[in-house]
Amino acid sequence: MIVCMNLKQLAKHLNLSQTTVSRALNGYPEVNAETRRRVDEVARKVGYRPNPHAMRLATGRSHAIGHVLPSDRALLIDPHFSDFIAGAGDIYSANGFDVMLHVGGSEDEQTVYRRYAQSGAVDGVVVMGPRLNDWRINLLTELELPFIVHGRAGDTEDGYAWLDIDNRGAFRQATKLLTDLGHRRVGLINGNETFTFATHRRQGYEEALAACGIAPDPAIMTSDAMTEENGYRQAKHLLTSENRPSALLFSSMLFISGAMRAAHELNLQIGSDVSLIAHDDGLPFLNAEGLVPSLTTMRSSIRAAGGRVAELLIEMINTPDAPQPHELWNVDLIVRGSTGPAPKY
Amino acid sequence: MIVCMNLKQLAKHLNLSQTTVSRALNGYPEVNAETRRRVDEVARKVGYRPNPHAMRLATGRSHAIGHVLPSDRALLIDPHFSDFIAGAGDIYSANGFDVMLHVGGSEDEQTVYRRYAQSGAVDGVVVMGPRLNDWRINLLTELELPFIVHGRAGDTEDGYAWLDIDNRGAFRQATKLLTDLGHRRVGLINGNETFTFATHRRQGYEEALAACGIAPDPAIMTSDAMTEENGYRQAKHLLTSENRPSALLFSSMLFISGAMRAAHELNLQIGSDVSLIAHDDGLPFLNAEGLVPSLTTMRSSIRAAGGRVAELLIEMINTPDAPQPHELWNVDLIVRGSTGPAPKY
DNA sequence: TAATTTATTCAAAGCGCTTTGGGAAAAATC
DNA sequence: GATTTTTCCCAAAGCGCTTTGAATAAATTA
Known part of the structure; x- marks a missing residue:
């Protein structure tokens, strides 16, 4: 594997404590402007990248979003999924979030969500292709795992975050x-x-x-x-x-x-x-x-929806006490050549 | 968030040391059969799940596979991706692997791979939709990150693992x-x-x-x-x-x-x-x-290929010194109604 | 000038797991 | 019976990061 400098080495290299370096890199205020500049510069120069696992362990936050696809792979999901994730992906990576994808497998869907919640493997999940009274909503609420639904689960629109088209x-x-x-x-x-x-x-x-x-x-x-x-x-x-x-x-x-x-x-x-x-x-x-x-x-555009859903979820994760977002998107009717007056008999 | 028992608590609960419990759960030999049974039983009963971040930090292995989709999203990938991943997903979860998905975004693809390699965020990656002399192969080889190509990168078939159809x-x-x-x-x-x-x-x-x-x-x-x-x-x-x-x-x-x-x-x-x-x-x-x-x-079936690719990659990760797998799959020609003798003029 | 703040920095204690290096019984060997 | 080996378990030291609680020096206030 490639050599990789860790915080301790970087700190020694800079003649600073790990604390200060960590704080400098994470933008905490109690660090001298000149010091921060030095830290940033050297960190960039040596290509320092914090170990994500250590970070996650220390903070308890994973900086990852979960997408769980049902194993019965309802056909809806299929071709639409890649487009949705393409839209979401841009936002995720712009915000330093990873996508944790789970597809099918022996472990049942519910167990996956429980595992995610318990272990902190993800900071939130996106629920796709909701059905009427979708059980995932109750489960995730109970697990207190932040989530947003792409679509709605029937006519209950409160109690969970969603983005849907009209x-x-x-x-x-x-x-x-x-x-x-x-x-x-x-x-x-x-x-x-x-x-x-x-x-x-x-x-x-x-x-x-x-x-x-x-x-x-x-x-x-x-x-x-x-x-x-x-x-x-x-x-x-x-x-x-x-x-x-x-x-x-x-x-x-x-x-x-x-x-x-x-x-x-x-x-x-x-x-x-x-x-x-x-x-x-x-x-x-x-x-x-x-x-x-x-x-x-x-x-x-399902892709645009993916992007917005990602945005909203990240906001929810960063501000847990904010009210749950609800967005209903208008759909444009574009008249082209396949429609015409009813034939007269 | 949901309460969650950790190893220390579980060990205390069992009147054992963390060491022994950890070993029992991970199937190490130096633990009494009866003890192991007890540990397994109690662990299951209390629903113990090791914290993945801690595990990753300690072992340096992430138990995750990376899939990086190019940002220019060549159309090939699109509808085929979800099918491929559906096949791979089953295998991944059966083996306790997560999928780390990266799509587009500002960070360029190369940087993502470098980050993966350096931080150990994934144990291996799948390269999809290879082009002639694909740069990813050189990069990943250099990074010493285990990878397998779905397809081949031109006519060079050595030096990397691949599964392709004929x-x-x-x-x-x-x-x-x-x-x-x-x-x-x-x-x-x-x-x-x-x-x-x-x-x-x-x-x-x-x-x-x-x-x-x-x-x-x-x-x-x-x-x-x-x-x-x-x-x-x-x-x-x-x-x-x-x-x-x-x-x-x-x-x-x-x-x-x-x-x-x-x-x-x-x-x-x-x-x-x-x-x-x-x-x-x-x-x-x-x-x-x-x-x-x-x-x-x-x-x-692209789905079947996904499954097999996942299997091979996991094998590669588990036995790094094994020879690189190469599989060329036969393609069946199924004659149906759309072909017939050439018209005579 | 003495007392108090403020600005910076650091050492050390986790986060929850694996793993090393022993150690005390129990079993096997001489 | 004494010695060696095996079996089973433990304490403690990391993994690389964040964060708490102090400490020092500089600046401010009294």
């Missing part, structure tokens, strides 16, 4: 766009509704329909893992059904290519025979604008 | 399948060729063409980020070109839905007018079998 509003607005265009039969191809975000989306959709006096029809509403294949299957199914919808709303871009295939196969012109809108998390490998026709979307 | 063989075989079917003009829609895997794939493709006496034609070979949009654009471009290819080879499933859209738009029947083969990493949201027609693929 899924309900987005789907209300998108549905309204369609009804305004004259569509009376709008199908919903939703993600798995055990996830809160999917429930919210359905609610928004139903609210908008209700505003037009349209009763939601379960026959054209599906709730399923967000995959290309399901997109194809559900779209094909709905578009070939009796009294087929003239517009479809998708909970994810992952559905979309499948759905477009289905439409092509059925010789339905997208944007005229059938209108499509998808929620777009901004996945880098799937660009709504590049489709033909370009896709009308509800857009919200 | 990209060259796979593309040779796939190309051969097409030429055997009578295709004489086969297009290649490759990933970015600064990545080794993409170079190898091109080589395999060219070898198979050469075997039939076909000279590779740069006009029908592209190298680009693996996105849906690029799949569409490149396929459309190639399929509308003068003397268009009758078959296309894709480096990723991410290209595929775009390409199929293009084919549909051009009214080309997949499997007869144009044959398609894609490399399939087994991304959970994109299933080759579910497409219509089902897709002929070169299949290799």
Whole structure:
């Protein structure tokens, strides 16, 4: 391993005590300005880096954030995770935080959280993909481990920190766009509704329909893992059904290519025979604008959310007594080529 | 925070010295069987968990593996990362290893590795998405930080541990399948060729063409980020070109839905007018079998690779003097509906 | 000038674990 | 029975950092 100077050596080198050097480096006030300058300079010159383990042991703070991915790997998490973490990662490293990632494995999720809390392995955790009344919230509260939820756990919004996008509003607005265009039969191809975000989306959709006096029809509403294949299957199914919808709303871009295939196969012109809108998390490998026709979307960057979630959590860790942050992000509806007036028969 | 018993308390509770308790728990031989039993039992009963920071400080081993994702986030990494880490995660946690993840941020990648090595923050790292003559290999070798590469860094295969799939063989075989079917003009829609895997794939493709006496034609070979949009654009471009290819080879499933859209738009029947083969990493949201027609693929689970890479790295860490592992995995060619005999004109 | 603050620094005591170097029984060997 | 070995356990010394409690010198106040 590489040679590495420790505090004691650095102190001797500087003819100072460890105490003073430590204080100088950590910005404590009781150290002479000139001394601090010297310490900083020499430390930089010799490339001194405090041993993180020693630091953690001494302070009890780990400067690490935990991300625990469920072992059943709900499909939601999958492609979205790397984007979220990419956003969060910038903030973490800018603040000197490490990410401790735990994926699946034999140890069950609950045990991992308990271990984290007990051992101080992390200073806080991010809860992703919350479900209705998610058990993690109770557990983490009980463990007194700082945490923030990306999303919400159903309709209880108090008692925990969260950042969510306005899924309900987005789907209300998108549905309204369609009804305004004259569509009376709008199908919903939703993600798995055990996830809160999917429930919210359905609610928004139903609210908008209700505003037009349209009763939601379960026959054209599906709730399923967000995959290309399901997109194809559900779209094909709905578009070939009796009294087929003239517009479809998708909970994810992952559905979309499948759905477009289905439409092509059925010789339905997208944007005229059938209108499509998808929620777009901004996945880098799937660009709504590049489709033909370009896709009308509800857009919200999951990456940006990752960054903000990280910021909020770090603030919470640094100021434990501050009130819990709640942020509800607006979702932009971007109208492009895949939506058009309802066809007249 | 939750109460937490430490070794000292546990020892007192057991009327033993810390030494003995520590040894009992860590399986050292010089402790009486009956004593060990007692220790284990009580430890389990009170839910004792050693403080990881203290352990790390004392042993100098972190029991953590580092994954550093480049800040420029080459698109390759993105959707594949979560799958890889899902496979690795199981192994890590089964062996008591944590994952330390670093994504982007201001600190540059090299500094992160240096920090890891110097501070012992991780016991080893996984290098993902290697490029030709990847600088990380030299750096990590120099730092004497155990590492394993998922993929290879060009044609130097010695001097570092790696696990790779036989990209060259796979593309040779796939190309051969097409030429055997009578295709004489086969297009290649490759990933970015600064990545080794993409170079190898091109080589395999060219070898198979050469075997039939076909000279590779740069006009029908592209190298680009693996996105849906690029799949569409490149396929459309190639399929509308003068003397268009009758078959296309894709480096990723991410290209595929775009390409199929293009084919549909051009009214080309997949499997007869144009044959398609894609490399399939087994991304959970994109299933080759579910497409219509089902897709002929070169299949290799990135998740399984993640698991094996983790295993190998842990072995390397535990037995530093063992020879460096090299594993080249075979890739299965699964023939489905998207390939057929070359059309006769 | 004496008494009090203030500004700097330091020695030493942890943080909770592993590990070294003994040491006292118990067992084995002579 | 005396000596050596083995078995089992312990006290204490780190690992490299932070932090407490004092100490010294300089500056201020009385």
